[in-house]
Amino acid sequence: MSAVAAILSLGFAALVLLGVPFAFALALCVVGAIAVTGMDPMLLPQTLVAGTQSFSLLAIPFFMLAGEIMSAGGLSRRLVNVADVFVRHLPGGLGLVAILAALVFAAISGSAPATTAAIGAVMVPAMAERGYSRAYATALCVSAGVLAPLIPPSIAFVIWGVIAEQSIAKLFLSGVLPGLLMAVGMVALVLWHARRSGVARSPRASLREIATALRAGVWVLLAPVIVLGGIYLGIFTPTEAAVVACLYALFVALCIERSLKPAQLGGSITRAMSTTAMVLAIVGFSQGFGVLVAQEQLAPALTGWLAAHIHTKWLMLAALNIGFFLLAAVMDEVAIMVILGPMLIAIARQYGVDPIHFGSMIVTNVAIGMAAPPIGYCLFVGMAIAKLKLWEVARAIMPFVLMMVAVLFLVTYVPAFSLAFVR
Amino acid sequence: MRTAAHDLVEALATATRWSVQALTLLMLAALAIQVLMRSVFNAPPSWSEELALLAFSWTALLALAYGVREGIHVRMDMLLDALPRALRRGAERLVLAAVAGIGLYLAVAGWHYTESAVGTTSAAIGYPMPLLYASCVACGALVALFAAERLLLGLPACGEPEAAA
Amino acid sequence: QQPTTLKLGWPTSDGATDPLAIGARAFKQALEKQSGGAMQVQLYPNRQIGDDKQLVEGVRFGTVDAAVVTNAVTAQTEPAFGVLELPFLFENDAHVQRVLDGPVGADLAKRLAARGAVVLGYFEGGFRSLINNKRPVTQPADMGGVKVRVMQNPVYIDLVNALGGAAVPMAWGETITAIQQGTIDGLELPVALIEPLKVNEFAKYLSLTQHTFTAYELLIGKRLLDRLPAQQQAWVQAAAKEAVLEQRRAMAGQTPKALESLQKAGMQVNAIGDVANFRKAVAPVYDKARKAGQGALIDAVLAAGK
Ligand code: NA
Ligand code: NA
Numbered sequence: 001m002s003a004v005a006a007i008l009s010l011g012f013a014a015l016v017l018l019g020v021p022f023a024f025a026l027a028l029c030v031v032g033a034i035a036v037t038g039m040d041p042m043l044l045p046q047t048l049v050a051g052t053q054s055f056s057l058l059a060i061p062f063f064m065l066a067g068e069i070m071s072a073g074g075l076s077r078r079l080v081n082v083a084d085v086f087v088r089h090l091p092g093g094l095g096l097v098a099i100l101a102a103l104v105f106a107a108i109s110g111s112a113p114a115t116t117a118a119i120g121a122v123m124v125p126a127m128a129e130r131g132y133s134r135a136y137a138t139a140l141c142v143s144a145g146v147l148a149p150l151i152p153p154s155i156a157f158v159i160w161g162v163i164a165e166q167s168i169a170k171l172f173l174s175g176v177l178p179g180l181l182m183a184v185g186m187v188a189l190v191l192w193h194a195r196r197s198g199v200a201r202s203p204r205a206s207l208r209e210i211a212t213a214l215r216a217g218v219w220v221l222l223a224p225v226i227v228l229g230g231i232y233l234g235i236f237t238p239t240e241a242a243v244v245a246c247l248y249a250l251f252v253a254l255c256i257e258r259s260l261k262p263a264q265l266g267g268s269i270t271r272a273m274s275t276t277a278m279v280l281a282i283v284g285f286s287q288g289f290g291v292l293v294a295q296e297q298l299a300p301a302l303t304g305w306l307a308a309h310i311h312t313k314w315l316m317l318a319a320l321n322i323g324f325f326l327l328a329a330v331m332d333e334v335a336i337m338v339i340l341g342p343m344l345i346a347i348a349r350q351y352g353v354d355p356i357h358f359g360s361m362i363v364t365n366v367a368i369g370m371a372a373p374p375i376g377y378c379l380f381v382g383m384a385i386a387k388l389k390l391w392e393v394a395r396a397i398m399p400f401v402l403m404m405v406a407v408l409f410l411v412t413y414v415p416a417f418s419l420a421f422v423r
Numbered sequence: 424m425r426t427a428a429h430d431l432v433e434a435l436a437t438a439t440r441w442s443v444q445a446l447t448l449l450m451l452a453a454l455a456i457q458v459l460m461r462s463v464f465n466a467p468p469s470w471s472e473e474l475a476l477l478a479f480s481w482t483a484l485l486a487l488a489y490g491v492r493e494g495i496h497v498r499m500d501m502l503l504d505a506l507p508r509a510l511r512r513g514a515e516r517l518v519l520a521a522v523a524g525i526g527l528y529l530a531v532a533g534w535h536y537t538e539s540a541v542g543t544t545s546a547a548i549g550y551p552m553p554l555l556y557a558s559c560v561a562c563g564a565l566v567a568l569f570a571a572e573r574l575l576l577g578l579p580a581c582g583e584p585e586a587a588a
Numbered sequence: 589q590q591p592t593t594l595k596l597g598w599p600t601s602d603g604a605t606d607p608l609a610i611g612a613r614a615f616k617q618a619l620e621k622q623s624g625g626a627m628q629v630q631l632y633p634n635r636q637i638g639d640d641k642q643l644v645e646g647v648r649f650g651t652v653d654a655a656v657v658t659n660a661v662t663a664q665t666e667p668a669f670g671v672l673e674l675p676f677l678f679e680n681d682a683h684v685q686r687v688l689d690g691p692v693g694a695d696l697a698k699r700l701a702a703r704g705a706v707v708l709g710y711f712e713g714g715f716r717s718l719i720n721n722k723r724p725v726t727q728p729a730d731m732g733g734v735k736v737r738v739m740q741n742p743v744y745i746d747l748v749n750a751l752g753g754a755a756v757p758m759a760w761g762e763t764i765t766a767i768q769q770g771t772i773d774g775l776e777l778p779v780a781l782i783e784p785l786k787v788n789e790f791a792k793y794l795s796l797t798q799h800t801f802t803a804y805e806l807l808i809g810k811r812l813l814d815r816l817p818a819q820q821q822a823w824v825q826a827a828a829k830e831a832v833l834e835q836r837r838a839m840a841g842q843t844p845k846a847l848e849s850l851q852k853a854g855m856q857v858n859a860i861g862d863v864a865n866f867r868k869a870v871a872p873v874y875d876k877a878r879k880a881g882q883g884a885l886i887d888a889v890l891a892a893g894k
Contacts, residue, residue, distance in 0.1 A: 019503040020518050021496035021581060023487075027525045043651045045533035045559035050642050052480040053555075055472060055759045058454075061447065061482070167765040234769030236458050237762045243454040269444045274495050277486030281496060284483070291651075294636035295595060332497045342636075375499075461771075465733060467756045469745040539649065542703075543665050546740035547757050552664075 005296050007032045008289065022335045023281035030288040043288055051284035055239055056168060059158045060279060062242035063110035064272035066249045067118060070108065072268050073253025073260035075220045076118035079104055080126075082217035085205035092194030093202045094130055095140055098123040099186050102144035106151035106179065107224035108245060110158070111275070112370045113377040116145030120385045131199045138386040139396035142371045143186055145378035146404060149367040150179030152228060153241060156363045159283070159334060163341035166355050168238045169231055174360035174418040178411045185403040219252045279334050286338045299343045303350060313351040317412050320344060321365055325405075328369030328376075337366060360418030364411045368404045371397065432572050439489045439565060446482040450475045473547040477555055484558045488565035491522060492572065494581045518580040523570035529563030592820060593628045594619075594808075598656040599640045602633035605784055605842065608656045608804055609633060611711040611835040615806060618834070619827035627823060629654075647807045648704035656711065659803040660741050666700045671885045674877060675747045675799045675870045676863060683893045684712070684801050685836075692888050705807045708828035711835045713778045713802035714843050718795045719787055720774025721767070724858040725795035728752055728869040737763050737775040744776070746873045747799060751866065767791060778802050779850075780842040788850050794857045797866070806831065 001009075007029050015025035030044050070076050083100040090096055102119045109115050120141035127137035149156040152172030161168035205213075214221075227245045230236045236244060253260035293299065310316045327336050348358040370378045373394035383393055411417050457471035490496055503511055537560060540552040573580065596615065598608040616629035638646055640661035646652030648665070663670035671677075671692075678684045687693060688710040697707035718725055722734050731753040738744035740757045748755035756772050766772045768790045775787070776799065782788055806828055813821060851857050860866065877886060 015521075016499055017502050018518065019498055019500050019514060019580065020521060021498040023496055024522050024525050025498075027529070028521060031525065031528055040649045040651050041528065041532035042536045042539070042649050043646075045529060045536040045556065045563075046642065046645055046649070046651065047638075048484070048529070048562075049480055049556060049559055050638070052483045053476055055476060056762070058450070058475060058479050061479075062451070065447070168762070169765045169769065232769065234766070234771040235462050237758075237766055237771060239762070240454060240458045243451060244458060246451060247455055266444050269447045270440055273443050273447060273482060273486040274490055274493065277483055277490045278495050278497060280483040281487045281490070284487075291637050294632060297630075335497075374501075461735070461754075461756065465735070465754055467735070467754055469742070469755060469757050472757055472759075473740060536649075540645075544667070546660075546664055547742060547745065549742065 002296065003036045004033045004292060005298060007036065008292060008296065008298070021281075022332050023278075023285050026282065026285040026289045026339075030285065030292065033292050043291070047288035047291060048284045051287035052280055054162055056158055056162045057280070057283065059110070059153070059168075059239040059242040060155050061272050061276040062239075062246045063153055063155055063158075064114060064275050065268060066242065066245040067105075067109035067111055067114035068268040068272050069246065069249040069253050069260065069265075070105070070220070070223075071114075071118045071121070072264050073249070073257060075249070075253060075257065075259070076101075076105060077122050078213075078217045078257075079220045080119070080122045081213045082221065085210045085213040088202040089204035091201065092190040092199075094123070094127045094132065095190035095193065096187060098127070098137075098140055098144055099183055099190065102141075102147050103151065103179075103183055104221065104224060106148040107153075108227060108249075109148050110153040110155040110242070112145040112148045112156075112367060113275075113381045115148040116141055116378040116381045117385065119144055120382055124382075124386050130202070132197075133396070134386050135388060135392045135396040136193065138382045138388055138393050139400060140186070140190070141385075142376075142378045142382035142393065142397060143400040143404070145381070146367045146371050147179050147183060149363055149370070150175040150182060152176065152231075153238060153245070154363065155279075156333075156337075156366050157359065158238065159279070159337055160341070160359050160363055163337065164345050164355060164359055166359055170356055170422050171359050171363075172231070172238065173421040174356050175363060177417045177420055178360060178364050178407060181410065181417065182404060182407050185407055186400065189399055189403060219256055223248055223252075282332065282335045283338050286335070289339065290342060293342075299346050302343060303347050306347060307350060313353060314413065316347065316351050317353070317361070320347070321361070321408065321412055324362070324365045325369065325372075328366070329372065329374065332375075333366040333369045337362065354415060354419065356422050357415045357418045361408070361412050364408050368401065368408060371404070372401050373397065432568060435565070435568065436489065436492055439485050443482050443486050443489065446478045446485075450478045450482070453478070470548050473545055473550075477545075477550065480555055481558045481561075484562035485565070488526075488562050488569060491526075491566050492569035494573075494579070496581060498581050500581070512577075515579045516574060519570050519574040522580065523567045523574065526563045526565070526567030526570060530560050530567060531563070533557075533559030533563050589626075591623075591626055591628045592816070593630055594653045595630050595632060595637065596654040596656070597632040597635075597637040597643050597646075597652055599635050599638075599643065599658075600633065601784075602631065603784055605780065607711060607713045607778075607780065607835070607839055607842075610838045611804065611806060611831055612656050614831035614834040614838075615708075615827055618830040619823060622823045622827045622830075623820070627820060644705065644807065647809045650809050650811055652809070653812055654708075654806070654808040656804050656806050658713075659805060660739055660744075662700065662805050662807075663741075665705075666696070666703055667880070668696055668699050668882065668885060669805075670743060671877065671882050671889060672696075672803055673741065673743045673800055674886065674889075675743070675873060676867045677886075677889060678715075678801050679893045681712075681840075684803075686892045687889050688803060690892060692885065692892065695885070695888075700805075700807075701810055704810045706810050706813050708806040708808055708824065709832035711804040711806060711832060712839050713804060714780050714839060715798035716776050716778050716800050716802055718774060718776050718797045718799070719782065719791045719793065720795075721770075721790075721792050722773050724793045724856060725797065726858060726861045727865055730795075734774060735772045737766065737772050743873060743877075744800075746876065747870055748776075750870045750872055752869070764790065778843075780839065780846045782850060782855075783846055783853075788853050788855050792856055794850060794855050796857065796859050798860075799866070 080101045083097045087096040124137045157171040231241045370376045453471045453475045461467035537553045537556040543552045602609045640657045643655035728751045731751040734753045736748045737758045745755040
């Protein structure tokens with residue numbers, strides 16, 4: 001192994017274990033490689049800026065911001081109210097409310113933790129009040145967050161589209177069925193839990209209650225129609241859709257509902273940009289890292305090794321899924337996508353996997369990683385909302401994670417799930 | 424002396440936060456005009472995408488630096504959690520020193536990068552490229568400053584925003 | 589003795605018909621043959637070590653050894669290269685080659701060398717034409733209201749707008765989806781690239797406007813070249829000459845072949861009417877370039893056409 005290859009692999013692993021943030025561990029490796037090879041130090045700033053000069057990535061802050069404004073302006077509460085009047089009287093009623101509301105919120109927001117935060121903040125207290133265990137309510141809202149990266153729009157698909165150079169609009173479509181499948185799985189688990197736990201059912205909503213909730217929620221319900229309709233009618237690109245979502249949320253919260261004070265807007269922007277910066281720091285610093293990986297020709301070496309040991313496409317997909325899932329247990333999902341993405345794509349191409357199907361599989365895996373213990377953004381958000389410890393949520397979420405892994409299996413081996421809507 | 428330095432860092436952090444907010448609104452406005460002009464008036468502007476991207480690089484890099492102060496950058500701390508208290512403090516200091524070092528490196532290399540780009544221009548608007556590349560200098564300097572601040576205050580490298588300490 | 593290795597990057601694929609890839613492979617083959625193996629070239633296609641802009645900068649700063657890049661991007665570092673992008677500038681292929689291989693090409697190379705990158709040779713991508721879903725374009729009036737994706741480049745924006753169309757500067761990544769969904773009506777490309785990029789699957793009309801010519805520069809870092817022993821420098825220069833000939837020979841047959849194949853695939857191809865009408869419409873683009881101090885270069889290019 002060359003000195004640079006050692007820095008990029010062993011050096012990176014050591015820095016991450018030491019507790020250096022992923023973004024800065026990448027930067028330190030680039031600086032180390034520059035020092036060893038005598039390359040120009042300008043490689044670091046040059047690749048960092050280049051990493052942020054991507055129009056598609058501009059979708060990230062605006063999909064984040066749209067979600068922030070929806071929550072801050074009380075729009076997610078209205079959304080929950082709409083879901084509530086339709087399904088609360090069914091067995092497991094409030095659980096179904098959380099899933100339905102998350103499904104609609106997912107069609108506006110591209111971010112899993114933002115969806116868990118928006119739905120969880122309303123639903124965890126409400127469910128606890130009705131006799132559900134806090135851990136179960138939290139586990140459900142954490143799992144519901146997983147719908148956001150799968151149901152379009154989706155930040156994870158935007159990032160993958162940039163790495164894989166695939167159409168983001170097509171990738172969005174490839175997540176619809178896997179997302180719905182996951183929602184169905186959650187409904188099944190909620191019904192199963194309702195039969196076992198015997199939480200009292202809520203009374204059916206009156207027609208007047210339904211009308212009131214719909215009237216209050218109509219502006220929120222219109223948001224996904226505008227965002228997704230705009231993309232697929234060709235009025236705007238996915239990146240522009242994020243901007244439109246933001247403007248629409250602002251318009252509703254400031255002018256129609258008058259529920260957001262202009263002063264709150266600054267906080268919303270700062271939160272949205274902080275999350276964006278966390279992602280962009282990894283994406284940006286990984287550019288220089290990627291150039292070095294390419295120059296060392298590490299990817300062909302690894303794909304060659306894999307090809308020599310694994311001979312069928314299906315075995316390869318299983319190996320990639322397991323590897324990715326285990327890595328996501330200890331590492332940031334975005335970092336894995338960005339650092340290993342080019343290598344994974346090379347492998348997929350070699351085995352003739354459809355690039356859109358492959359993207360759908362990766363993003364389903366990433367989405368599950370956000371909720372699966374011990375490390376996951378949705379998990380952390382849920383723990384913070386419910387003020388629970390990791391192991392309490394981790395135990396309650398296990399059935400959900402198992403269900404999601406089953407969905408991942410279907411997405412991996414039945415390409416029709418991801419390709420049904422993609423022509 | 425110590426409080427004067429503290430006030431200065433606080434002011435810089437506030438300025439950074441405000442810049443991030445202002446630039447985000449600028450991006451929002453530029454892209455809103457782009458969508459409107461193309462879809463309604465059939466006259467897409469040629470400057471909007473490039474302006475939004477220029478603002479995006481600045482926003483992202485400033486927020487990256489601000490995030491060092493707020494402790495938002497994700498990392499793995501399972502090993503750190505397992506360490507005895509004294510050892511963990513040492514490791515945190517080492518990590519912060521490394522982050523500050525990267526900040527300095529970025530600021531200096533970014534300065535050379537910016538200088539070397541004098542005379543080159545962007546593709547659509549034709550703004551001078553040093554305007555974009557200077558974002559690296561600002562980012563690096565602020566990363567170094569905010570990491571040094573956490574180091575001096577004895578904060579860990581991630582989590583616990585300064586206000587909560 | 590260890591052979592000297594050059595890392596050569598380019599932004600497009602390593603496909604068999606990709607004009608940049610053909611040039612890169614030709615250079616590798618020529619240099620390894622010329623030097624009897626004492627010099628090796630490693631190929632990095634697909635933006636592996638950076639996109640156009642990063643490659644130009646990388647060559648200048650020494651983070652990349654050598655690269656093949658699009659002329660329009662080189663023009664961002666040295667604006668004089670922008671003259672080659674002016675619309676309806678060249679009469680034919682022979683005119684293009686007289687300019688690139690003559691005093692104008694040498695003048696441009698000298699200017700870029702002052703910025704740290706040496707032009708080893710000019711590869712060719714062919715003339716660019718207009719593709720759209722609205723109607724065949726035979727005269728400027730047909731461009732009315734057609735939304736055309738262009739590169740982020742003021743000349744192309746002004747060119748489309750001057751002809752009466754609506755220029756949409758858009759990143760390539762969004763372009764195919766945008767044209768599929770009707771966000772835009774068309775785009776412009778060298779004819780040889782239409783099929784490899786699968787544009788014919790989403791667009792109806794190909795109008796042979798031949799509005800600009802696409803050239804690619806084979807670049808090497810000046811500091812790197814100056815550090816090489818004289819013998820190696822000579823090998824590099826000779827190999828580049830050979831590669832340019834080989835690349836142009838390979839490209840010469842491609843445009844007619846591509847046209848035939850596109851027509852077979854159902855694309856409607858049409859020639860344009862009098863090019864003088866188009867020249868008249870884009871006069872403001874030339875005025876702007878002359879005002880920017882490029883008058884002498886423009887005249888030199890035009891003189892080579894007579
Ligand atoms: Na979503
Ligand atoms: Na995880």
